[in-house]
Amino acid sequence: MDRLKQGGFYLLKSHALCQLQDLGRFGVAGLGLTEGGACDQQSAMLANMLLGNVAGAALLEIGVGGVSLRAQANTYISLTGAQMPFLINGQPAPRYCTIAVQSGDLIEIGYARAGLRCYLAVAGGFLVPTTLGSVSTVLREGVGGLNGGALADGDWLAVHPCEAIALRSLPYESQPKFSAVTALDWIAGAQYDWFSQEAITRLDQQLFRVTKQSDRMGCRLSGGKIKVKPQAQMYSEGVCCGAIQISNDGQPIVMLNDHQTIGGYAKPGAVSRLSLNALAQCRPGSLVRFVKRDLCDVQAKAARQREWLARLQQEWQHKA
Incomplete structure (x- = not known):
């Protein structure tokens, strides 16, 4: 399929810590394979929830920062996790909310000011083949992602066709904070x-x-x-x-x-x-x-966290 007709993102600037992840690859330890997946699961799940995606949809885990992409689709994105400068067409964009992007938009993520890993999700999740039930990249094992490796400059990330979705945001007081x-x-x-x-x-x-x-x-x-x-x-x-x-x-x-x-x-x-x-x-x-x-x-603490995420999802679905 023609890339421009399919829609997606060109990675203009990437590095080894920019990887495709989901919530992990399970049931394969007997094969000597680890689970992989987003290191900060909560931030990854929130990024997908902001777009109405399933919790385990494929997204980008960006360590340290310093990544830029060019949109070649009209779609929606969200960014969560570490505090990294986030620009669209040179203008600051908010984290922890749903953002509409147009084909041709330049998305830039600077270097982390607090925290280490951010999560960039797209409506419907990135379209990536799964390996043993997951897209999670594990460089040591050479599985997941695009051909088992980290993402590189010039890589193409396809996305699902997208219709209008509800705009959502997570209040600042509910966003994860960083402590000394x-x-x-x-x-x-x-x-x-x-x-x-x-x-x-x-x-x-x-x-x-x-x-x-x-x-x-x-x-x-x-x-x-x-x-x-x-x-x-x-x-x-x-x-x-x-x-x-x-x-x-x-x-x-x-x-x-x-x-x-x-x-x-x-x-x-x-x-x-x-x-x-x-x-x-x-x-x-x-x-x-x-x-x-x-x-x-x-x-008990884990149960309270699951209940909070479930209430948040119900609230966002009710407003859709």
Whole structure:
């Protein structure tokens, strides 16, 4: 099909941290493939909800910023997540709202002023072939996206034909905020007893700094050493998103969406999915602290978040 007749966007400026994502690729860990997906799920879901898309529609995750696109369709877009300068035809555009764009419009996203990752969604989602049920890009595995790689200058992103949709916005007071210190809720895991109470207290009471070695696979932290009790050899086992691995140097690594499927480091527990959204926005040098929670507390907080998103969706649908 002719590209201009189909409609879409030309990527004028891109880089390795600009990737196609959805909510992830599940049920494939037995094949050695990780889940991938948007690191900040809440921001990705809000970007799609603002356009009336399904929560898992394909969108762009843009790390750091510095991306520009040329629209070749009359459609609607939204931008959420990190605070990045957002311009359409050189004029500032608002985040967390539905924006109409016309064929020929220039969309520019500058470098992040706060946070690390933003999410650009389009009405109906980007038209991308799925791999094992998902468009999520995992560079290490060479799957998802366009031919398994990051997006590059000159790439074409097709979109669905679009009719007029309702204009929606999320009030500023409801938009996620960025803190000087990010609190990470976590729950105990299988090797919790491999750590002394002193080690657990140290994990919870000190501040850790996000290092430059962090990426979509894991967030590497630096701080006081967390010691593991002398144990028999730790064998490799399944690793979940959010797992807190204590490396040989005593520093925590929190597994993110592109984490390996198995690992051999001891893990006191795992960070909650909601806290991973906040961690995904922490740039190198940011401070984080761990807060141990009971499972029921974490589940209750997640339930309240789901209820808020459901109410928001119903409200927007009612106004459509």
